[in-house]
Amino acid sequence: MIAPERIGPYRIERLLGYGSFATVWLGHDPTLGARVAIKVLAENWCQDLRVRERFLDEGRLLWRLDHERLVRVHAVGELPDERPYLVMACAEGGSLRDRLATGPIPVAEALRLLAEIAAGVAVLHADGIVHRDLTPGNILFRPDSRPEMPDQVLIADLGLAKALAVASGLTARAGTPGYMAPEQEGPLSTVDARADVFGLGRLGETLLGRSAGDPTEPGVEPAGGFALRDGVPALVARVLRTATARSPADRYPDAAAFAAALARATRAPTRASSFLVRRRGFLFGVLLAAGLAVSAGVAVHRWPDQDSGTVADSTGRITVARPPGWRSAGAGWAGQRGPDGDLEPALLLSPDPDRWADDPAVPGAFVGLSLSLAGSHTPAEYLAEHPHAECAAEPVRNVRLAGVDWLVAAYTGCRGGKPVIVEAVGVGPDRAGLVYAQITPPSDGGAGFVDGFLAGIRVRR
Structure with a gap:
């Protein structure tokens, strides 16, 4: 794939990634003097009005929410060939998929990441949005400006997200096998925040299971036989089982409830009073x-x-x-x-x-x-x-x-x-x-x- 020299006013440096629907380039914003990520709709989908609108929906959602736990959109543009693009903040810390590819993440850090991810999804749910495709590739990291602080966790790729008010009825099958809730399989699926709770549970199994990686890989048995790594509090298994229950009615109602249950399962057995506030009131x-x-x-x-x-x-x-x-x-x-x-x-x-x-x-x-x-x-x-x-x-x-x-x-x-x-x-x-x-x-x-x-x-x- 040949990199374009420019997209709109942005100078293109290199390819960041691509998928079935879009390509993401690393660009330079001359006004801000900063790197940006530019997501361009794939050429073969440009004339599909449904896909085009879904792509633009992502930009509209991120622009409206403008939250530090979500990838921020700076601008929306259109190429001469009428393909739309989104100019987004650059998450230079890579993705959770990248980090898992290097080996298991230490248990304490994995638990922290899962809590941070849940907090980001809770932002969406508080605004009536369901993501529908929570995977390691859609969890990004941005280095904090303070060296002593961990990287910020960002929720990305809301192209599949829909307002809960219109998320039922005839919808296209959307999601990633292994992380997708069972109710997302059918063409007449009713999808709500509990589908994201299922995705959070699968991410937890990926982060905390004995064989870190895709939960569908051999050696990981998320249904019934799921085994935690040494050092994970035993009650966490119960939280993940509830989150990944086949019936939505048996799961936590949303990401905030999942986060609360996870915190109860992982809190230290101490009588000392304290107050948990990470960056900007985290959780x-x-x-x-x-x-x-x-x-x-x-x-x-x-x-x-x-x-x-x-x-x-x-x-x-x-x-x-x-x-x-x-x-x-x-x-x-x-x-x-x-x-x-x-x-x-x-x-x-x-x-x-x-x-x-x-x-x-x-x-x-x-x-x-x-x-x-x-x-x-x-x-x-x-x-x-x-x-x-x-x-x-x-x-x-x-x-x-x-x-x-x-x-x-x-x-x-x-x-x-x-x-x-x-x-x-x-x-x-x-x-x-x-x-x-x-x-x-x-x-x-x-x-x-x-x-x-x-x-x-x-x-x-």
Whole structure:
């Protein structure tokens, strides 16, 4: 295949890959001074209006969602021969398929990757989108700008994705054997988020099975006889069996529920309280939807129990009026680092900080302050990244308390976890940063308790 010199204004460097429907080239954007990936519809499909529209649907979806866990689209264009192309962010870290080709991925890293993949798919499901083709080749990596951070995981190739509202009825058979849910086999298939849960389960079997690779290869028995590698928590097998159940009704309802179940199966047996937040709030909202947190392995500083007054984090940048009988803990926002490279400030309050993560009956609150997030997110954007799929969402409200304009979202009726979860995000005064609070109020609390707690938060730069 001869590489074109240019596609639109982009200089082409080399071929990145090709498939039945499209070819992807590595290009250079002269305006941004950066490399981009340019996906061009295959010539033999250009006149097929159905395929052409599906190709453009991918660009429209990615442009509309514009999320850090998805491959971003910068522009859409058309060649002189009328073939459309998508200009996308370049994922220079390769694909999961590439990494698996070099051998098994260490168990701890494989579990982390599976959780990150589930978080990316949860973004799609929260917006009513089903991917339908989750495979190692569609999981890409982008190196993080911070050397100490792992590569970012990106969900790619949404050419087969469809809005859930129109995903039933007469649809073409679409998906990759070995990862495709059984209900995708028929021409009159009804496809919803549970088809992606099946794909997540198959990816888990690929990452964690005794013979890493395509789950249809000899030596991998995903149905019934699936065997985990040494070092994988035993409960993970149950999660993967549920995810890959033949009947959609027997699977987890969506990617967020799968992520929560995976977190329960992999959490460390420790009593230490903590708060899981990776890059830009990674999975914190998803995991707490199931009423749990995962140890981040950071030192925890405790303050003496007091009858009244305020407590502060270890930097003094966050102070909170402590509800009666509550204690505080926290030495930094685990995984969230500021411009100076240090952990950004955070504080956990609860009548029993050690049990808040595990016991649905124990109320509590997490408060974090981030300069980094303030530079990349508005409060509305950050709030949108914390859906709770296993809860009923109440209308978002706006309230100004103690100099902060808070966006507040409450979730009730959560299955298998805290009965009520409240997410609140605002911008601290004097450019102190983005301030985030996650509150699980006591049973006799409610909006009055939440507003009183938010009114007691003070932050400074």
